[in-house]
Amino acid sequence: MLRNKEIYLFIVTSVLIVVIGILIGWRISPATAMLVAGTGILLAVSYLLLLFWRYHRLQQLTQYLRRIMAGDTSLDVRDNREGDLSIVKNELYKMTRMLSEQQEMLQEDKDQLTDAISDISHQLKTPLTSMTVMADLLSDATLPDPKRQEFTRHLQKQLERMEWLVSSLLTLSKLDAGTVQFAKEKVQVQDLIAEVIAPMEIPMELKELHWNIQGDEQTSFTGDKNWTKEACINLLKNAIEHTPTAGKIDIHFKENTLYTEIIIQDTGKGISKEDLPHIFKRFYKGSHAANGSVGIGLAMSHSIITSQQGDIEVMSRLGEGTSFIVKFYKQII
Structure with missing residues (x-):
């Protein structure tokens, strides 16, 4: 402690002042000198x-x-007393909590990256295995041309499936990481639904599905049109896959003072009560999932809608069809 230059100078200065005080007090009287000396010693000891x-x-x-x-960021040094050191301790505690939260966020980012890589690896394993087998078969010089063409078509389908998987999984990873910037623009729901149905018309016609669209043409919400279209296409695709031939799909939309609502309803097989709580989980496939289903379409729709402060819920019963209800709430100023 005495190696501190400021403290050393303070002690030397204090000693000189006390000595001078004793000398001056001695001229007055010995008692005064003793009083000055005692007071100086007490002050020095207290200091x-x-x-x-x-x-x-x-x-x-x-x-x-x-x-x-x-x-170690679990320490708690908060001090409610007055004083400079107490203030320093409280500021250090705040800094510690901030570092701890940043560390947790970094760990979450690492976990998300690990999960994304694991998901991509797992989902690509099946098509890669299939492609390897077909490549070996195609290398056979005696393979008939019809079979060669068939295997080539299968290879093309698997490549398209892999491209879709990678694109979807990377999109989900970006949504999880919060790196997707959603536009905030006025979206006319009628125009949105028209764009959602356009790429789905051929699959609906092939299954002889009837569809009905109802809603006020002035209905709108504030959000990102392109991303919302992607979410609704996934919901409609799910409805088409689970609706039998000659079934019906209804799309309703309306707006009130609290939110804008879009409902996509089908007359398909429905979802069991056991599957309903898990329907938006990634890679979850219910007991009535379609063949070849991966289980990321609904998860992606859920992420896109909730990332825009919206809400999505599902109502369904086995044999009675399914309704997906999407709500975009009004901004509160």
Whole structure:
């Protein structure tokens, strides 16, 4: 402590002042000199005790900082007393909590990246295995041309499936990481539904499905049209896959003072009560999932809609069809 230059100068200055006071007091009377000396010694001892106490608290803070640098962010040094050191301790606690939260966020990002890589690897394994087998068969010089053409078509389908898988999984990863920037523009629901149905008309005609669209042409919401279209296409695709031939799909939309609502309803097989709580989970395939289903379409729709502060819910019963209800809430100023 005495190696501190400021403290050393303060002690030397204090001693000189006390000595000068004693000399002046001695000229007045010996008693005055003794009083000055006693007062000076008491002040010096009090100051030294205060210094020892402050140094002890500083040592505690130093140990606390060393533990933080070692990775221990669970310490709590909050101090509700008055004083400079108490303020420093409270600020250090705030910094520790901030570092802890940042560390947790970094760990979450790492976990998400690991999960994304694991998901992509898992989903690509099946088509890659199939393509390897077909490539071996195509290498056979005696393979008949009809079979060669058939295997080539299968290879093309698997490549398209892989491209879709990678694109979808990367999109989900971006949504999870919060790196997707959603536009905030006025979207006319009638125009949105028209764009959603356009790429689905041929599959609906092939299954002889009837569809009905009802809603006020002035209905709108604030959001990202392109991303919302992607979400609704996935919902409509799911409805088409699970609706039998000559079935019906209804799309209703309306707007009120609280939210804009879009309902996509089908007369398909429905979803069991056991599957309903898990329907938006990634890679979850219910007991009535279509052949070749991966289980990411509904998860993507859910992420896109909730990322825009919207809400999506499902109502369904086995044999009675399914309704997906999407709500975009009005902004509260």
